[in-house]
Each structure stands twice: as structure tokens, then as C-alpha cells.
Amino acid sequence: MSAEPLLHAKKVSITFGGLKALADFDLEIRKGDLQGLIGPNGAGKTTAFNVLTGVYLPTAGDVLVCGERVNGRRPHQINRLGLARTFQNIRLFKQLSVLDNVRIAVLADRKPLFDRERVEKLKRSGFPNRLFGTGLDAIDNYRDWWRALLRTPGFLREEEGIEKRARELLDVMGLSHRVDELAKNLPYGEQRRLEIARALGTKPRVLLLDEPAAGMNTREKADLMVLIRELRTRFELGILVIEHDMKLVMGICEKLTVLDHGETIANGDPSAVRADPRVIEAYLGEAPAHA
Amino acid sequence: MRSLVPVVIAVAVLALVQWLTSTSPYFTYLALVVGVNVVLAVSLNVINGMTGQFSIGHAGFMAVGAFSSAVTSMALNEYRIGFLPAGVEHQFFFIISLTVGGILAAACGFVVGLPSLRLRGDYLAIVTLGFGEIILVIVRNTPKLGGALGLSGKPQHTTLFAVWFTVFLVILFSRRLLTSPHGRNLVAIREDEVAAEAMGVDTTAYKVRAFVVSSFFAGVAGGLFAHFQSIIAPGDSFSFVRSMEIVVFIVAGGLGSTSGAVVAAVFLTLLPDAMRAVFIKFGGDNESLAQSIDQLRKPIFGLLLVLMMLTRPQGLFGTHEAWDWLKPKKKVEPQKGAAT
Ligand SMILES: Nc1ncnc2c1ncn2[C@@H]1O[C@H](COP(=O)(O)OP(=O)(O)O)[C@@H](O)[C@H]1O
């Protein structure tokens, strides 16, 4: 495997008021990894996702996506670098159709007017250049509005491409019979799968799944875990999954990180983690899910 | 080029309507007023309905367009382009002034949109409200814009064709926007800003863009308005109440629904005139009646809005569009694995 991890967290910490929600969190995800992030409720798992994806700014430490330091970048910029996520408390575009939910995530296969990387770099630099970069970005974007309004052949081709890709992803997630329904009308399990389809639409290299099986029955859960493994090979992803059910997570993940009160209390392959006395202690207070 | 077919049809139809109604000044006047309101409603719907931001300063953008385009066309009126016939020349100057009004309004939209990067909900509403008031204060204190008394002596360029062609353009714009990635991004922001951002949508940039394009059309509407009113003054036509009226149009029509905004704007604009006509028919006396009905307009608006919120909080059309019902229902796709 490549030496450089796609997602790399180095001693990341974040405090809310006095509460240390995450302390010295380390993580490396490479292509093809399937890692689990577990821990009791309130351990800081979702907070870790939020820090990695740029929702929160870490109080200390660095996050690197594909080798680039992303502290302080906005979530959409981090997403474009190849990091996509789902949400524990489902955050679909409820009033929109299933197809539109995925279409929003899919980026048009379009040649930008200006070199993307240069524009992004300008936008991240100091005052005058930043304005210049934002201006270039706006020009490119408004030009594209015109193409959309005039329905140019190129635009129509792109739209077709977007729809095709969205339908493919919905097919992969077993939702092709639902494309025209409103997202809010789907049953719970399908909403969670739609969230994954949407995240895949952004062409991620690393996928973060926040309790993707929550609220599903045992059978649905098992199916989903198989599907997640397939996704990894099919889309050549690195996957980090938060899951409450120890048994499930042990079954599919090759590596586990265990959080408790924001601290990483164990890290390594599942059998070793399961035997760790601190992990057992942390989970004793909880329901004996792994009994 | 097929995408331009609707434009050609619209031009033909509107030219015909204009020719047919040219003998009826009352109808034409109503059509102008209604058309301007439709443009305002449909454009505000881009911010409030599609993007889910709450702006209550649309009359301010309209004022920017009205006064700047009026001043522009008064200045242009001094010039002649020798080889053009007068009518063509007027329309040419008119288009220039409308564009100036639209662009200046869009620039204001950009400036007002910037705080929306950080502000949400009520706070953003207050900023837009403040903007509307600031514009009026500026106009009142600028003699060149007519001051408190208002600006008169502008060329009267506005035709039914010009107004309703703009109506057509803004509706076409809204429709095509919604079925493009840009429109979908705006709607994603309305539905869930955090999720939109996580899916790679630059939410701050898109919110500003919504303000810019919406204000552009409001500015053009202002320009159209200025060119058929004998006088434009920083009073009622651009006040906060006016902004709220436009908000009422889109809330009543269903936030997010372009066709709902059109229907509500037409209906609610014609309502006072329709009421007056009815009363006159039953023998009311014309003078005092006209006044009392104009005064009744606001309470009736308020009452309608309250009734609407009680019985149909999603508005007339919800987020649906009239043309969605005209479209043939999509065939249900065969289930996966349905063997033949
Ligand atoms: N924005 C916030 N402000 C204050 N406290 C927060 C915030 N987000 C999370 N926390 C706190 O951080 C801790 C970890 O929460 P979370 O990451 O959601 O846990 P979980 O492991 O169940 O996903 C909790 O005590 C929670 O109350």
C-alpha cells in the first residue's frame, strides 16, 4: 500500500468549554482499509467525525486528507479532497426526491474554466489573492449558470452523466425502485442507505459512516455489513465506520479504535481489542452487547 | 437551439397581446402593475423559497433598480443616435437603463448577501430590512434622485411587452435553474445546510449567488416600474410594507413554488381592483370607495395570510409547480429481477 495515508489524524484534540470531547486522537486510513470506531455513548465518536470533516476546528493536532493539512478548511473543501460522510441523525434533503438527493452530491464531469488547483490555492492564501481566487471561482460558476439557462448541448450531456451516475449508485445501494419518491417517505433503513449513496456521489476516497446500521433489525444490519465490504472493493475506498454493536463491528472490521470519554483506550485488531481489560471495563456499564 | 423555442413563442404571443390591448389603457396599466409584482415575487422566491434564507428587503433592491435606471434613462434622453428611428432608439436606451438598474441592484444583493454567510434566520431578515430602509434614506437625501418629493419627468418607455417578457424570462430562469446543479444546490441549502456543505456544496457562495441573481431581477422590475409611473418617490412603493407584500405573495403561493408565486401575485394584486369593480357594480360611490378599499387592502392581506397559515401552512402550491401536474406521470420502472 501507499506510504501516505488518505486520512491521517495526528494527536487531534477538541474541547467544548471545559469538556475534553476528544484527546490526542490518532488515526490512519489507507485505501482498502475497513476500520471500526467504537465506544460507549458520548465517547466522542461523532465528535471525531466532525473534526475530521471540518465541522469543528480542532483545538490541537492536525488532520491530513490525501497528504494535505485541512485544519480550518470548510467542510465542502474537505469533501472535495475526497472525504465523505454520513450522519448519525439522518440528514437527508427530506423534501427532495431520492434521485435529487444523490444528484446534488454528484459533481458534473466538466472542464473548469480555470485550473481548479490554482484557484483553490489562491482562495486559501492571503488577502488580495484570496479575493482574486474567489472572483475566478465566481466567474466560472456564473458562466456555468448561463450554460444551464440556455440548455447548451454540453450542459445537457453533463446532466445526463450526473443522472446516470446517481442511478448507478442508487442501484448499488438497492434503492433503484425508489428513485422518484421523496426522501422523507422512505423507511428508516432505506434512508440510511440513501445517505451512503449520497456520500458515494461525491466520489470519495475515504468514507466515514456514523452508525449506518442504527435502528435496523439484525437481518438488515448483517446485509448492510456485507454491502459495506463490497463498497470498499468496488469503489476502492478506505472506510471508517462507527457502530455500536460490538459483535457486528468485530465481524467486518480489520482494525478497531476504541474511544471512551474522548480518550483512545485501545487500538488494533479486533481480537486483541476485545480482550483488552480497559475495553471490557468501558463496556461493562453498557448493555452486554457482545456477550 | 431548441432551448430558444419558448422565447420565440413568448415574443410572438406578447406582441400580439400588446397590439390587441393597445386601445385599453386601464387593462394595460393593470397588466403592468401585475407583471412587475410577478417579477418581484418570482425573484424573491429564489432567496426565500429555493434557498430558504429569509429576506424582507426586496423593495429595497427594487428601489435601487428604479432610481438608478430612471436617472440613467433621463441622462440618455439627452443623446440621439442619428441613424436609428426614434422608437428603436428609445427601446435601446430603455434596455440599457434596465440593465444598469439590474446590475446595481445585483451589486447591492452581493453586499447584503455577504452577511448571510454568518447570519441566519431572524438576523438575516433584520439586515435585509435595514438595507431597504437605508436605501430610502439615501434617496430622500439625494436631490439628484428627487429627494423626498420624488423623481418625475422620466421617459415613459415601459410597455406591456417589456414587462411580460421580463415575467417570462424570470419564470424561465427559475424553472431552468431548478433543473440544474445550481438550483439543486440552492434547494439543498434550504433542506439541510450542514448536509449540503458535507456533500461539497459551497453554501456561503451559493447563498450570496442567490441574493445576486434575485436582486438583479428585482432591480429590473424596479426599472420597469419607474418607466410607467409619472413619479417615483421614496414612499409606499418601495417601503417595508411593500417588501412584506412580496413576501406575502410567495408565502401564499407556497415557498419554493415558482408557479405558486405567479398565481398569488396575480390574484392578490388584482384583488383590490376586483373588489372595487364589484362594489361599483352594486352602486357604491366611486371616489370615497376607491380610498377605503385601498385602506382595506392591508388588513385584508393580513387576514388572508392568517387564514392561509391556519388552513394551508405550506401555501397554495406547497413546493410543487403547476407544470408538474401537466406533465404525464412517469411510468413506474420494473422492479429489479422481474423476469420475463
Ligand atoms: N457542539 C458541542 N458542544 C458541546 N459539547 C458537545 C458538542 N458536540 C459534542 N459534545 C459533547 O461531546 C461528547 C461526545 O459526544 P459525541 O461525539 O456525540 O459522542 P458519541 O461517541 O456518542 O458519538 C458528549 O459529551 C457531547 O455532549
Ligand SMILES: [Mg+2]
Ligand atoms: Mg454519535
